[in-house]
Amino acid sequence: MNDSVSMPARPADIPSVDRVLRLPGLQPLLDQYGRTPATAALRRLLDTLRARAVAGQLARQAITDDALCEALAAQLARDSQPRLRAVFNLTGTVLHTNLGRALLPDSAVQAVVRAMTAPANLEFDLGTGGRGDRDDLVDDLLCELTGAEAATVVNNNAAAVLLMLNTLAQRREVVVSRGELVEIGGAFRIPDVMQRAGAKLVEIGTTNRTHPHDYGNAIGARTALLMKVHCSNYEITGFTRSVEVAEVVRIAQPHGLPVVVDLGSGTLCDLTQWGLPQETTVRETIAAGADLVTFSGDKLLGGPQAGLIVGRADLIAKIKKNPLKRALRVGKLTLAALEPVLRLYRDPETLAQSLPTLRLLTRPAGDIAALAERLQPGLQSSLGDGWQVSAVPMVSQIGSGAMPGGQLASFGLVIGPRDAGRRTGRRLQQLEAALRTLPRPVIGRVAEDVLWLDLRCLEPVDEAAFADQWPALAEALRA
Ligand SMILES: *Cc1c(COP(=O)(O)O)cnc(C)c1O
Numbered sequence: 001m002n003d004s005v006s007m008p009a010r011p012a013d014i015p016s017v018d019r020v021l022r023l024p025g026l027q028p029l030l031d032q033y034g035r036t037p038a039t040a041a042l043r044r045l046l047d048t049l050r051a052r053a054v055a056g057q058l059a060r061q062a063i064t065d066d067a068l069c070e071a072l073a074a075q076l077a078r079d080s081q082p083r084l085r086a087v088f089n090l091t092g093t094v095l096h097t098n099l100g101r102a103l104l105p106d107s108a109v110q111a112v113v114r115a116m117t118a119p120a121n122l123e124f125d126l127g128t129g130g131r132g133d134r135d136d137l138v139d140d141l142l143c144e145l146t147g148a149e150a151a152t153v154v155n156n157n158a159a160a161v162l163l164m165l166n167t168l169a170q171r172r173e174v175v176v177s178r179g180e181l182v183e184i185g186g187a188f189r190i191p192d193v194m195q196r197a198g199a200k201l202v203e204i205g206t207t208n209r210t211h212p213h214d215y216g217n218a219i220g221a222r223t224a225l226l227m228k229v230h231c232s233n234y235e236i237t238g239f240t241r242s243v244e245v246a247e248v249v250r251i252a253q254p255h256g257l258p259v260v261v262d263l264g265s266g267t268l269c270d271l272t273q274w275g276l277p278q279e280t281t282v283r284e285t286i287a288a289g290a291d292l293v294t295f296s297g298d299k300l301l302g303g304p305q306a307g308l309i310v311g312r313a314d315l316i317a318k319i320k321k322n323p324l325k326r327a328l329r330v331g332k333l334t335l336a337a338l339e340p341v342l343r344l345y346r347d348p349e350t351l352a353q354s355l356p357t358l359r360l361l362t363r364p365a366g367d368i369a370a371l372a373e374r375l376q377p378g379l380q381s382s383l384g385d386g387w388q389v390s391a392v393p394m395v396s397q398i399g400s401g402a403m404p405g406g407q408l409a410s411f412g413l414v415i416g417p418r419d420a421g422r423r424t425g426r427r428l429q430q431l432e433a434a435l436r437t438l439p440r441p442v443i444g445r446v447a448e449d450v451l452w453l454d455l456r457c458l459e460p461v462d463e464a465a466f467a468d469q470w471p472a473l474a475e476a477l478r479a
Pocket of ligand 1: 156157158159161182184188229230231232262263264265295296297306307400401
C-alpha cells in the first residue's frame, strides 16, 4: 500500500458538502431520497468523519468519492427504515405484548384498509341519514356472542376498567379480594387504577383465601360495587379459597349492588374444544350474573387493541354518558378491524383456521417439529462449526396473562456456542444482537446457556423469508 493511502486523513482533507453534492455518483441518492434529506444526512456524515480525522482515526480510503457515496447510501437507507418493523416472534409467547399481541385475519386487514382510504359511516346512520353512534358497528355482535344486553368499546381493557370504575364508583367504595389485586406488565395495577378512577379500594380476605362472608362484611353505606379481577399472570395454589362470580352475585343482590368482573383476556368460546386449557368465557361470566364484564380486544379474542365492556343496558348507558368515554373512545381503524374478527366467532368450526391467534395456539406440535427438522441443517451450515444448532421439543405460552399455568407443547431450534466456556454468555449476546440486526429481526429467548427459537409462530408462508436471512446472520456474526 502506498503511503498517501495508509496515512490517516487530516481534517482539512474532508471535502465540502457542496463538492460531494456535485459528485455524479451522488445524483441517484438525491433523486431517491430528495435533496434536502440527502444534504442533511451528508452534513452529518461529514461531521462524523471530521471528528474521526481530528482524533487521527480516519483512513484516507474512507473519504474517496466512491467511499463517501457508499457511506451516504448506507446512512440514508438506515435513516429511512420505518421504526415500526415486522419481526419474527420466536419467543415462544404467542400473545407477546412487546411484539404487538394478536395478529389480524385478512378480512380485518381489508376492512382497515377500506376504512383508511375511503369515508365510512363511522357515526352516520345510513337508514335515517342522521347521526349514528360508533358503538353501533359492533355492539349487537358483542351481545350475540356474550349474551349481554349492551356493549361499548374503548381504547383497551385498562381504559375499560378505569371508565367503569369512574362511572359507577367515584367517591365510593369498591370491594376486591386481596388475592386479585393484580399488576399487569406495563404499569396496570388494580389499586392504582382504582385511585385514578376516584374510587376507594376496600381490600378483603387474605392473599390466599377469601370467603363469602368477607364480601358480606365489607358492604356498607358507601359501597358502590363488588369487583372480581382475573388473576391473569399468576396462580395462587395450595391452601386457597376464592369466591365464584355467581356466589358474589348472590351476596350483592339483596343490597342492590352491581358485580363487575375484569376478565383480562376474556375468551368468547370454550377453548377446551381445541385441547387448550379451560378458561371461563365472557358468556359464562354474564350468565353467572355479572352486571358488567370488561376484557381486551387483542388478547385471546385475537382482534385489535381495544377494551370491551358488556353487560346491563342501564349501566352501559351510564358509562357512555361519562365525558371520559369521549377521551377513551376507539378510532375507526379499531372498529373496522374488530367487526370482522367478531364475525368469525359466528362460525366456531372454522375459527381455528380463520383466526390467526387461535391458529397459532392450536398448531400441532408435530407440524412444528417437522418445520424445525427442515430448518436445522441449513441454519447449522450457515452458522458453521462454532455453533451447535439442534431441533428440540420446547414449551410455548399463550401470553398476555392468559392462563399462566397453561403450556403448549411446541418445537424449535436451540443454538449454543461449541466449546465457548466462560465466553458463552458473551457469544449468546452477540448471537441475539446479530439476529436483531437482520432485515426482519428475529426475536428469541436466552436461557440455560443457549438461545431458544420456538417455531410455533413461524407460519409456512414465512418459512422461506426466514431461511433467506441466514447468510446475513452469518455475515453479522463475523462483523
Ligand atoms: C391484560 C389485562 C388488563 C389490561 O388490558 P389491556 O387491554 O392491556 O389494557 C387488565 N386487567 C387484566 C386482568 C388483564 O389481564
